Amino acid sequence: SYVVTQPPSVSVAPGLTARITCGGDNIGRIGVHWYQQKPGQAPVLVVYGDSARPSGIPERFSGSKSGNTATLTITSVDAGDEADYYCHMWDGMSEHHVLGGGTKLTVL
Amino acid sequence: EVQLVESGGGLVQSGGSLRLSCEASGFRFSSFPMDWVRQAPGKGLEWISYVNSDSKTIYYADSVKGRFTISRDNAKNSLYLQMNSLRAEDSAVYYCARDGLVAGNFDFWGQGTLVTVSS
Numbered sequence: 085s086y087v088v089t090q091p092p093s094v095s096v097a098p099g100l101t102a103r104i105t106c107g108g109d110n111i112g113r114i115g116v117h118w119y120q121q122k123p124g125q126a127p128v129l130v131v132y133g134d135s136a137r138p139s140g141i142p143e144r145f146s147g148s149k150s151g152n153t154a155t156l157t158i159t160s161v162d163a164g165d166e167a168d169y170y171c172h173m174w175d176g177m178s179e180h181h182v183l184g185g186g187t188k189l190t191v192l
Numbered sequence: 193e194v195q196l197v198e199s200g201g202g203l204v205q206s207g208g209s210l211r212l213s214c215e216a217s218g219f220r221f222s223s224f225p226m227d228w229v230r231q232a233p234g235k236g237l238e239w240i241s242y243v244n245s246d247s248k249t250i251y252y253a254d255s256v257k258g259r260f261t262i263s264r265d266n267a268k269n270s271l272y273l274q275m276n277s278l279r280a281e282d283s284a285v286y287y288c289a290r291d292g293l294v295a296g297n298f299d300f301w302g303q304g305t306l307v308t309v310s311s
Contacts, residue, residue, distance in 0.1 A: 088287075117295065117296075119237075126283055126301040126304055128301070129300075132295045132299070133297070172239075172297065172298070181242065183237045183238065
């Protein structure tokens with residue numbers, strides 16, 4: 085089955101930029117989506133189709149891809165951005181949705 | 193406003209069954225594929241099943257295939273998950289999610305319902 089890899093944790097000081105990566109074979113060929121999940125809450129879509137933002141998501145959240153790695157970038161990080169972040173894509177070969185293991189973002 | 197409300201979770205013994213429901217409102221339910229995603233305590237998200245808008249295409253994760261059945265009733269704006277032969281490792285919060293029409297993302301999620309399987 086398709087496997088995607090996220091770092092378990094990322095730490096960043098307030099006001100700086102956080103980058104969360106998601107790696108997988110052929111990821112450059114498929115759309116990648118990102119979710120934010122705060123403790124005790126349901127996930128929220130923050131980026132879809134690699135780099136598009138849903139209505140209501142701040143411009144501080146952006147997505148990109150290079151080679152076999154997708155990246156979620158959060159600029160001017162503040163305490164409210166502390167959460168788990170998950171990447172997600174559709175694997176057409178297995179006909180399965182695939183979710184990364186999640187990355188815990190800590191604001192120092 | 194899009195709303196998804198899950199129900200039906202609870203405590204069940206290993207080997208037992210449970211049926212989850214997800215009631216949708218605020219959008220044309222019959223036009224959208226839907227999914228179930230679960231999250232074990234302290235763990236990450238795991239996709240478990242997909243159904244397209246007219247129920248003709250259904251997919252399952254390997255971990256639940258043969259034990260779980262997804263279905264929908266477009267007249268009732270409802271999504272279901274029949275869970276049989278439950279195991280301790282099925283204990284999780286179960287979310288229903290709307291599958292975005294264009295990009296295949298999960299653009300709206302319910303608040304989840306907790307399923308606990310005792311061994």
